[in-house]
Amino acid sequence: MVSRWSWLISLLGRQLWFRAALISLLAILAPLVAILAAPIIPPGLADKLGADSVSQILNILASSMLAVTTFSLTTMVSAYSAATTSVTPRATKLMIEDTTSQNVLAAFLGSFLFSLAGIITLAMNLQGERGRLVLFVFTLIVVLIIVVTLVRWIDYVVRLGRVNETTEKVEMAIEDALRAWLQRPNLGGTPLPAGSERRHGHVYPVLIPAVGYVRHIDAPALAAWAKAHDTTISLAAMPGTLVDPTRPVAYLEKRQEEEELGAIRFAFSLGKERSFDQDPRFGFSVLAEISSRALSPGINDPGTAIDVISRAARLLIHWDVAEDRAEPEHPSLHVPALTAEELLDDVFTPIARDGAGLVEVQIRLQKAFAVLARQGGGRCREAAVHHSQMALRRAEHALSFEPDLERVRTAAAAVTA
Known part of the structure; x- marks a missing residue:
């Protein structure tokens, strides 16, 4: 079962800006790499391969990729709006986290920034003739990436936001979610019939002073805490449950000091919306x-x-x-089935x-x-x-x-x- 930190990192990776920022950073570093790699290039090779044309190619990329990026982002926003209207707002989150759309936007934005960085370094004459060749090779790779991305985007954009695509x-x-549950039924804990959280001596409630939906439960952390304190934990709030300061998220078999309950509360990640x-x-x-x-x-x-x-x-x-x-993976953790x-x-x-x-x-x-x-x-x-x-x-x-x-x-x- 995924720990809290691993889950948070996975959420970060699904953000629309994350891939775009990462690819943009690599794109900006590429012209700088050309400067560092220039000394290992044999003299005169740049003239033979026509590396002087790199400036023209970069100018074309800079002028075209900004328009393509803007158009792609507009298309994505329109598709999200259409899905919200014709399908359901709850499905829009999955569209925003779609890797194909994120990769396309990141590739176009990265190409634009790469061309800008390349033009700037060429204007400053930081690379020399041999560094220009390295930049020329990078530019050809970027052009190839753009072509492949455009082909994929043309095939994908006609389906983006459609009811069948969103339902899929x-x-x-x-x-x-079902596969993860089946791999570790009941979050890896001992199955507990619904509505029986207080059975088997679990009578000491754990409350969280907040209001929100349970989005993730760090089952390994709860099991480790229970083992360290020689007790068992019975979950009263599963992912998707709306909790408040008066609703217990868990029951303990033994009474614990208030400061000891912080680790249990930290294992429950709350949010304004439910998570898949x-x-x-x-x-x-x-x-x-x-x-x-x-x-x-x-x-x-x-x-x-x-x-x-x-x-x-x-x-x-x-x-x-x-x-x-x-056999349950965490016997000390009792989880509603x-x-x-x-x-x-x-x-x-x-x-x-x-x-x-x-x-x-x-x-x-x-x-x-x-x-x-x-x-x-x-x-x-x-x-x-x-x-x-x-x-x-x-x-x-x-x-x-x-x-x-x-x-x-x-x-x-x-x-x-």
């Missing part, structure tokens, strides 16, 4: 938001809702058939509610429940049957055309067959 990113974020990293339920909720917006009267796009149902079922199938680890009922409720209840009057959506829902009920893992069967019955009851209230209702009933009967 949400699905990938959920898949990553350790919170699969948030991803499923975002999928449900995409479907609900598509089913709104103003948009009326049941095809997107059907696509969301298929994606959710695919993710839940992988989670259902995965094998549980035999992630249940199928919670996951299905997060994604399918809003779809069943908003699509109650659409026969095609109800049939696809029942087919998804039937697939989940038949899985060999058995985690989802009871929840799938329950949600199938609830969706059928919603359809019976919303559908007035009897043949449509019969089709839904037939599909619902297959869930328990």
Whole structure:
């Protein structure tokens, strides 16, 4: 499980400005490297290879890359705005963290700064003829990077901000979160049934004097603290939980001094918004938001809702058939289990509610429940049957055309067959 500092570093790496700043720094250093590398270049080689043309190439890059960078940034902002309007604002964060967009922007901005730095060093005549050759080689490499980046950007920009592309990113974020959970179920701790945080003698609460969503929990740090203090910790707030100064985030088996609780509080990272990293339920909720917006009267796009149902079922199938680890990695850490009922409720209840009057959506829902009920893992069967019955009851209230209702009933009967 990722520690707090590793998680914070990964968040830094996802920031839009970070890659641009890093590539820009390297681009500025490249002309300086040409100055240092000049003594190892054989005399006269620069004239043979036509390195004198580097000044013209740099001028072309400087004049064009600024416009390309501005255009790319404008395109990205427009795509984010479109996704916020047509998909859901919660998915925009994934688009901003998209590595392809960040690499493109960083490459264009870095090329612009490289050309500026090269022009300045040439104007100051700091490199000489041999240093000019090194700069010429760097310039050719930059041109090659620009060409490759432009080809990728042309293919990618036509899909940026589209509903299917954004939904795909949400699905990938959920898949990553589920995979991390399956690799270390219950954050590596001992499974604890939901709502039983105070059982087994865990009666001493730990409070955090702040309000926010739990975005990350440093399970190894909590386990190490529990081992050092010869006690056990029972988590009461999982990633995605909104906590406040009156809601415990954990319960301890033994009473501890107040100054000893700082390490426990530090293991909980709070924020204004939920995070996809350790919170699969948030991803499923975002999928449900995409479907609900598509089913709104103003948009009326049941095809997107059907696509969301298929994606959710695919993710839940992988989670259902995965094998549980035999032994917990952190026995002293008791963690509430992630249940199928919670996951299905997060994604399918809003779809069943908003699509109650659409026969095609109800049939696809029942087919998804039937697939989940038949899985060999058995985690989802009871929840799938329950949600199938609830969706059928919603359809019976919303559908007035009897043949449509019969089709839904037939599909619902297959869930328990």
